[in-house]
Amino acid sequence: MLTLQDIAITQWSQLTRSEQQATLARPEQSRSAQLKETVRNIIERIKLEGDVALLDYTRQFDCADIEQLVLDDAQKQALLAQVSDRAKAAIDKAYDNIRAFHVAQTPEDITLTTSPGVQCTLKYTALESVGLYIPGGSATLPSTALMLGVPAQIAGCKTRVLVTPPNKQGEMSPEVVYAAEKCGIETLVMCGGAQAVAALAYGTESVPKVDKVFGPGNAFVTEAKQQLSQNDSGISIDMPAGPSELLVLADDTANPRFVAADLLSQAEHGPDSQVILVTPSAAVASAVQAELVTQCNALPRIDIARQALASSRLIVTQSLAEAVAVTQRYAPEHLAVQTEDAAELSAQLTTAGSIFVGHYTPESGGDYATGTNHVLPTYGYAKNYSSLGLLDFYRRYTLQEVTREGLAELAESITTLADIEGLDAHKRAVTIRLEAQEGNS
Ligand SMILES: NC(=O)c1ccc[n+]([C@@H]2O[C@H](COP(=O)([O-])OP(=O)(O)OC[C@H]3O[C@@H](n4cnc5c(N)ncnc54)[C@H](O)[C@@H]3O)[C@@H](O)[C@H]2O)c1
Numbered sequence: 001m002l003t004l005q006d007i008a009i010t011q012w013s014q015l016t017r018s019e020q021q022a023t024l025a026r027p028e029q030s031r032s033a034q035l036k037e038t039v040r041n042i043i044e045r046i047k048l049e050g051d052v053a054l055l056d057y058t059r060q061f062d063c064a065d066i067e068q069l070v071l072d073d074a075q076k077q078a079l080l081a082q083v084s085d086r087a088k089a090a091i092d093k094a095y096d097n098i099r100a101f102h103v104a105q106t107p108e109d110i111t112l113t114t115s116p117g118v119q120c121t122l123k124y125t126a127l128e129s130v131g132l133y134i135p136g137g138s139a140t141l142p143s144t145a146l147m148l149g150v151p152a153q154i155a156g157c158k159t160r161v162l163v164t165p166p167n168k169q170g171e172m173s174p175e176v177v178y179a180a181e182k183c184g185i186e187t188l189v190m191c192g193g194a195q196a197v198a199a200l201a202y203g204t205e206s207v208p209k210v211d212k213v214f215g216p217g218n219a220f221v222t223e224a225k226q227q228l229s230q231n232d233s234g235i236s237i238d239m240p241a242g243p244s245e246l247l248v249l250a251d252d253t254a255n256p257r258f259v260a261a262d263l264l265s266q267a268e269h270g271p272d273s274q275v276i277l278v279t280p281s282a283a284v285a286s287a288v289q290a291e292l293v294t295q296c297n298a299l300p301r302i303d304i305a306r307q308a309l310a311s312s313r314l315i316v317t318q319s320l321a322e323a324v325a326v327t328q329r330y331a332p333e334h335l336a337v338q339t340e341d342a343a344e345l346s347a348q349l350t351t352a353g354s355i356f357v358g359h360y361t362p363e364s365g366g367d368y369a370t371g372t373n374h375v376l377p378t379y380g381y382a383k384n385y386s387s388l389g390l391l392d393f394y395r396r397y398t399l400q401e402v403t404r405e406g407l408a409e410l411a412e413s414i415t416t417l418a419d420i421e422g423l424d425a426h427k428r429a430v431t432i433r434l435e436a437q438e439g440n441s
């Protein structure tokens with residue numbers, strides 16, 4: 001049972017600077033030294049032992065008797081046969097909206113003549129091989145398979161490997177398999193956690209090595225992505241996308257029942273999720289507090305939500321402007337703006353992964369089906385990381401082509417800069433060409 005005493009209301013202006021900092025801190029677990037050490041050991045073992053270690057960890061953390069990691073065709077067909085028409089229709093609708101919004105993001109190459117005889121080109125090329133992590137510890141997330149699978153499909157990444165932890169019976173979710181099928185993903189692997197990310201990063205006997213790993217996950221997954229992107233594996237990652245977060249910015253036009261429902265929708269993800277209300281209205285804060293108790297106690301995942309609410313905050317500010325400042329400082333993964341002039345106010349709010357504008361835009365709309373991507377930066381990284389989009393599945397590179405006349409025009413600038421930097425060979429690479437007769441001699 002959740003009670004009113006479990007969720008405190010905080011007056012922002014009465015806090016000291018360090019209390020304000022503590023109020024906006026993320027739950028501790030994600031940064032612990034022990035977590036880092038555990039993940040380092042898992043990565044090392046996968047690197048050395050490949051599939052043997054991957055199977056071992058999968059048996060230890062997910063399912064006692066799994067023997068085979070990669071789904072074969074017969075397994076896929078058997079799982080697909082279990083997907084109901086209702087589930088298929090829901091996934092199809094979400095797929096269409098996500099696809100439409102991501103196709104619209106298709107980048108175009110740029111070619112520009114910067115000075116006569118000097119042509120520069122910016123080109124986009126799809127990443128060759130990508131690993132897609134679909135969380136599966138506390139809930140199976142076919143929606144995440146769409147969020148990663150759709151842009152990988154549109155970009156045309158040749159190798160797409162999906163990994164997700166099996167359930168206790170050693171099976172993959174049928175709906176995840178259906179979503180993967182729609183996205184044309186052929187390799188589906190039953191493993192999760194840090195070991196799955198390490199398998200994608202180094203490759204094992206049955207898991208292909210990839211160039212970039214995408215996807216959200218718990219603290220083990222997020223830590224593994226961070227460590228592997230900085231070590232010898234050579235992978236890059238999308239972003240630190242850890243435990244879910246939601247901040248609702250509300251004024252006195254907000255409906256406390258809607259606000260509480262939205263906060264609980266993210267609190268139910270995991271015990272380390274964090275949800276925050278920031279409002280200049282003390283009356284709204286009290287009403288949301290009461291609603292949280294009523295609604296939380298009726299949820300099937302009450303135990304998880306209750307733990308997450310232990311690090312939730314209901315913050316009352318002195319003005320809407322102060323509420324905006326607190327929101328910008330926290331930089332939430334998801335930001336719901338439930339105020340009178342939500343669209344106008346949203347223009348001032350630039351440090352969130354995704355913004356849900358107005359009273360009729362629930363956060364869960366973006367989780368599933370509006371078309372935006374739900375893979376978003378957490379832990380305050382919305383200040384410097386972008387939301388996942390089609391461009392993350394490409395890399396860009398440049399070309400330049402210079403004629404003899406173009407080089408003559410650039411020569412003074414290049415040779416002077418080379419002189420300033422004391423790099424004679426750089427200068428010589430220009431002068432040697434201009435001294436040569438036309439036709440290369
Ligand atoms: N930021 C985003 O965009 C976004 C999107 C969707 C989900 N999420 C978040 O993803 C998370 C999913 O977490 P989850 O746990 O349900 O699934 P998960 O798949 O991320 O993690 C499950 C795995 O964790 C590993 N694990 C569990 N306990 C361990 C231990 N003691 N030692 C070593 N490894 C251990 C196991 O290998 C297990 O397979 C949630 O926090 C959710 O909020 C975030």
Ligand SMILES: N[C@H](CO)Cc1c[nH]c[nH+]1
Binds near residue numbers: 141244245
């Ligand atoms: N809210 C999660 C991102 O933090 C995404 C999700 C998937 N399913 C439901 N929700």
Ligand SMILES: [Zn+2]
Binds near residue numbers: 244265266269364367
């Ligand atoms: Zn969600």
